Amino acid sequence: MEFVFSQLAGFGVAMVDLVVDPLTYIYLITSVFLGITFGALPGLTATLAVTILTGFFSNKIPLDYSLIALLGAYVGAIYGGSYPSILLNIPGTAASAATAMDGYPLAKAGRGGEALGMTTTASFIGTIIGTFALLIFVWLLLLVSKNIASPEKALLALFGILLSGTLMSEDLVIKGWIAGLVGLAMAMVGLDPLLSEPRYTFGWSYMLSGFQVVPVLMGAFAIPQIIEGMRHIEAGKLLELKGSIVPNLKTVKRYLPTIGRSGVIGTGVGALPGVGEDVAGWVSYGVGKTVSKEGDQFGKGSLEGLLSSETANNACIGGALIPLLVLGIPGSPPAAALMGAFKINNIIPGPTIDPAIILRVVAILVLASLTMFIMGLFTAKIFIKILRIPQTIFLPIVMVLTTIGSFSVGGGINDLYLMLGVGLVAFFMNLMRYPIAPLVIGVILGGMFDETFRRSLLISDGDMSVFISRPGAAILLTLNIALILAQFPAAKRSFTWMKGKFV
Amino acid sequence: MDNSDDITVLRARDFWSAIGLFFLSLFFLWKTSQIPLFGANRAGVSADWFNSAALVPLGIFGGMLVLSIVLFVIAIKAGGAQHALSSIGLGWDKNEALRFTTIAAILTGYIVGLVPRVDFIISSALLITALIYGYRGGHRDRMVTSSLFVFAAGLYAFVTHLPQSQWKAHGDDWVVLLLWIGLVLVSLAKSKSDKVARLVPLLSVLAPFILVCAMAFGFRQNVPNRTGLIFSQIEYNYYVNLKPLWSR
Numbered sequence: 001m002e003f004v005f006s007q008l009a010g011f012g013v014a015m016v017d018l019v020v021d022p023l024t025y026i027y028l029i030t031s032v033f034l035g036i037t038f039g040a041l042p043g044l045t046a047t048l049a050v051t052i053l054t055g056f057f058s059n060k061i062p063l064d065y066s067l068i069a070l071l072g073a074y075v076g077a078i079y080g081g082s083y084p085s086i087l088l089n090i091p092g093t094a095a096s097a098a099t100a101m102d103g104y105p106l107a108k109a110g111r112g113g114e115a116l117g118m119t120t121t122a123s124f125i126g127t128i129i130g131t132f133a134l135l136i137f138v139w140l141l142l143l144v145s146k147n148i149a150s151p152e153k154a155l156l157a158l159f160g161i162l163l164s165g166t167l168m169s170e171d172l173v174i175k176g177w178i179a180g181l182v183g184l185a186m187a188m189v190g191l192d193p194l195l196s197e198p199r200y201t202f203g204w205s206y207m208l209s210g211f212q213v214v215p216v217l218m219g220a221f222a223i224p225q226i227i228e229g230m231r232h233i234e235a236g237k238l239l240e241l242k243g244s245i246v247p248n249l250k251t252v253k254r255y256l257p258t259i260g261r262s263g264v265i266g267t268g269v270g271a272l273p274g275v276g277e278d279v280a281g282w283v284s285y286g287v288g289k290t291v292s293k294e295g296d297q298f299g300k301g302s303l304e305g306l307l308s309s310e311t312a313n314n315a316c317i318g319g320a321l322i323p324l325l326v327l328g329i330p331g332s333p334p335a336a337a338l339m340g341a342f343k344i345n346n347i348i349p350g351p352t353i354d355p356a357i358i359l360r361v362v363a364i365l366v367l368a369s370l371t372m373f374i375m376g377l378f379t380a381k382i383f384i385k386i387l388r389i390p391q392t393i394f395l396p397i398v399m400v401l402t403t404i405g406s407f408s409v410g411g412g413i414n415d416l417y418l419m420l421g422v423g424l425v426a427f428f429m430n431l432m433r434y435p436i437a438p439l440v441i442g443v444i445l446g447g448m449f450d451e452t453f454r455r456s457l458l459i460s461d462g463d464m465s466v467f468i469s470r471p472g473a474a475i476l477l478t479l480n481i482a483l484i485l486a487q488f489p490a491a492k493r494s495f496t497w498m499k500g501k502f503v
Numbered sequence: 504m505d506n507s508d509d510i511t512v513l514r515a516r517d518f519w520s521a522i523g524l525f526f527l528s529l530f531f532l533w534k535t536s537q538i539p540l541f542g543a544n545r546a547g548v549s550a551d552w553f554n555s556a557a558l559v560p561l562g563i564f565g566g567m568l569v570l571s572i573v574l575f576v577i578a579i580k581a582g583g584a585q586h587a588l589s590s591i592g593l594g595w596d597k598n599e600a601l602r603f604t605t606i607a608a609i610l611t612g613y614i615v616g617l618v619p620r621v622d623f624i625i626s627s628a629l630l631i632t633a634l635i636y637g638y639r640g641g642h643r644d645r646m647v648t649s650s651l652f653v654f655a656a657g658l659y660a661f662v663t664h665l666p667q668s669q670w671k672a673h674g675d676d677w678v679v680l681l682l683w684i685g686l687v688l689v690s691l692a693k694s695k696s697d698k699v700a701r702l703v704p705l706l707s708v709l710a711p712f713i714l715v716c717a718m719a720f721g722f723r724q725n726v727p728n729r730t731g732l733i734f735s736q737i738e739y740n741y742y743v744n745l746k747p748l749w750s751r
Contacts, residue, residue: 056718056722056724057722060722060723060724171513172517172574172577174573174574174577175517175574177570178567178570178571178574181566181570182567184559184563185531185560185563185564188559188560188563192556194554195556197538197539197556199538199556199560200531200560223610226606226610227606227607227610230602230606230638390639392634392635392638392639393635393639393699393706395634396630396631396634397706397710399610399613399631399634400627400630400631400710400711400714401714403614403618403727404623404714404715404718404727407618407725407726407727408718408722408724408725408726413618413619413727416614416618416619417614417615419614420610420611420614420615423610431516432513432516432517432520433513434520449559450559453558453559454553454554454558454559457554457558458554462552462553
């Protein structure tokens with residue numbers, strides 16, 4: 001209990017620091033507004049919002065402020081995705097895909113205002129649940145992570161890539177793994193971290209420093225969205241918003257258990273390396289459908305279904321920051337973009353991170369969710385108007401934003417060539433249903449995997465048992481192997497057989 | 504996955520991507536074989552096999568080779584090879600292919616040709632105008648016209664000022680400016696009744712103008728082509744006439 005109180009005290013100090021600084025409000029209001037706008041415009045994502053702002057802010061303003069801008073945009077964009085889901089039946093972001101299942105039927109039934117109000121409330125409570133989980137668990141895990149050495153780090157990085165590949169695949173799991181391997185391969189370009197041996201540079205001096213994270217992020221997430229958006233003719237009719245947006249307290253109270261459960265699920269899914277808000281939304285929706293008394297109403301305009309996904313995707317934000325801050329492994333694609341911001345500020349998330357940064361992150365998340373809640377309730381009409389802008393108008397401007405952002409971080413034209421190359425590859429990968437998140441996670445974690453894997457072998461003088469003899473490493477190795485074996489048909493059959501036998 | 508047609512298309516594409524990945528991993532395995540695995544490294548440090556820079560890449564490209572074979576087998580078993588060359592297998596009709604090609608041409612012309620050499624405001628204005636005019640409403644002829652304008656501008660800048668030493672020259676800035684005016688006139692002539700079309704010229708200049716000024720003077724970030732026709736004037740007037748007003 002003493003621990004919890006000391007954390008809350010530290011959080012209080014960080015909060016006061018933020019609240020008394022007038023610049024906080026400028027960054028917060030602007031970034032949350034931008035975030036909701038990005039989320040509300042179909043074709044733009046939370047990852048893109050964080051990535052573009054990383055290009056703008058991260059290396060020229062102090063990290064303290066760029067964190068406000070990036071986290072504000074992150075929270076706003078995940079929430080903003082619910083607008084087109086409810087009013088247009090088009091998810092603004094992948095995280096809001098489950099929201100459309102019930103949000104649109106509710107809006108069609110004339111309950112759009114109620115749906116939006118409840119979504120705003122659920123997103124706010126969800127973010128707060130995830131944030132306080134971050135406040136408590138990050139410290140407990142940091143204590144554990146102090147004992148994590150190279151073998152565990154290498155296996156954890158591998159687990160992050162494998163898990164991301166497994167859970168983010170829309171088609172075959174093997175495609176997720178291939179995407180992860182492509183990302184890992186990209187991370188091998190440049191000087192190797194131990195001996196400075198040049199690898200795959202093809203005589204191009206730019207390649208000696210390897211693939212920079214921001215142009216890769218911009219290429220992987222922005223270019224395919226732009227091409228995809230311009231390829232399709234705008235369709236869909238915006239429904240009129242009927243009813244009051246201000247939520248009814250009785251309704252909120254009635255659905256509090258659902259909101260609480262979804263918040264916990266969202267945080268848990270977020271804490272899994274590389275998974276993200278869309279998986280959180282669907283998992284929570286699936287659990288909600290199974291355990292709810294009105295499960296048969298899910299998909300037909302159920303408020304409980306809507307709250308299940310919307311709470312979870314926002315709670316996922318706090319969860320996704322846990323592995324990022326504790327281990328340096330991003331929990332979601334937008335967290336991967338945040339990792340890029342940390343990197344260009346020379347801050348290495350992990351056991352050695354400055355505790356003040358963690359407390360500041362928690363305080364910013366609370367303020368950002370509060371700002372989002374107020375904006376959601378009182379300025380919703382502005383975002384609904386923004387929704388009317390066709391993709392073909394805003395995507396060209398996003399292209400210019402992406403170009404200048406990518407150029408500014410690296411300061412070179414080569415970064416733009418890299419962005420374009422990665423973007424075209426990512427577009428074709430999207431077309432063939434290869435998930436992009438594992439590729440980006442692979443690029444980010446590749447260097448760490450290479451270094452820690454070889455360092456482990458160096459310490460053990462080439463003895464591979466170093467990955468079994470340490471308990472933490474043995475558990476992680478088992479998890480990695482189990483994750484791979486679970487995809488074999490025989491394993492799947494035996495799992496189904498066991499389920500039939502015992503359930 | 505929505506229906507069996509989608510699966511057929513995907514497996515046909517998997518067939519091709521598995522072949523591509525197979526040869527890609529073979530190529531990179533060959534490149535990896537050039538990195539010393541045993542003995543002294545080029546860095547001069549004596550290295551055992553477990554310390555070699557080739558170790559992890561060998562695992563990655565070896566893994567990719569195995570996965571590409573597995574994907575190949577899955578694709579063939581699901582009929583991917585049978586449909587690989589059919590229109591359903593390729594999954595793209597002529598319109599889709601044209602749309603992608605024109606967008607790719609515009610992006611390539613902009614990033615490879617224009618951004619390094621031409622004033623950022625002018626080149627971005629051309630890009631925005633081309634993308635909005637070309638892709639609003641899905642008119643085939645407009646897509647082609649737009650891509651021709653941007654690609655021609657990019658190609659001209661690329662060919663006439665290829666080496667970095669010539670990127671400061673302004674000849675291509677004037678050509679791109681004329682092409683932008685030309686495209687604006689075409690778009691206004693073709694969409695007389697469209698209110699949005701009338702706003703596009705203003706939007707296409709204003710958006711990059713605000714962005715580049717915010718980046719350069721607000722966030723003190725590096726911006727492309729500081730010596731560009733318009734931006735060099737903005738920068739000169741900012742530092743010579745404007746900034747002294749509040750710096751005194």
